Amino acid sequence: MSLGSRLKKERERRNWSQIFVAEKIGITNAVLSNYERNYRDPDTETLKKLALLYEVTTDYLLGITDNPATTKEDNEFPIIIKDPELERWHKELPKSDEEDLRKLRKVWEIINGNEDNE
Numbered sequence: 055m056s057l058g059s060r061l062k063k064e065r066e067r068r069n070w071s072q073i074f075v076a077e078k079i080g081i082t083n084a085v086l087s088n089y090e091r092n093y094r095d096p097d098t099e100t101l102k103k104l105a106l107l108y109e110v111t112t113d114y115l116l117g118i119t120d121n122p123a124t125t126k127e128d129n130e131f132p133i134i135i136k137d138p139e140l141e142r143w144h145k146e147l148p149k150s151d152e153e154d155l156r157k158l159r160k161v162w163e164i165i166n167g168n169e170d171n172e
Contacts, residue, residue: 058092060115064108064122065090079103 055063065075072083072090079100088094096104105112110122150158 055117056092057095057115057117058090060110060117061086061104061108062090064104064110064115068108075104075107078107 065072072086076083076086080103081100085094089096101112101115105115108115108122111119113119114122147155147158
């Protein structure tokens with residue numbers, strides 16, 4: 055089964071229109087239609103958004119596996135971050151060095167009232 059067929063199958067399984075899905079992931083319904091008809095392939099970021107929206111793996115959409123299941127961890131982060139500043143943080147955080155991550159953890163613990171009394 056092709057990428058386009060799997061995209062269409064997942065959308066129709068949820069009884070969602072192309073317009074609804076396109077708006078959710080920030081593309082036009084014409085672009086989504088091209089994906090579903092295998093005229094174009096989505097870029098990696100769009101593919102990721104589609105997988106998150108449909109709650110399937112990108113491997114499933116790409117035909118690498120026939121198992122659409124995602125893990126619990128895959129679904130814990132919101133499908134689409136609406137706040138551009140939070141999205142920037144989400145993308146930049148993995149690039150942080152270990153010391154910066156420790157500092158961020160300390161700040162998080164203070165915010166949540168779990169700071170150590172050192």
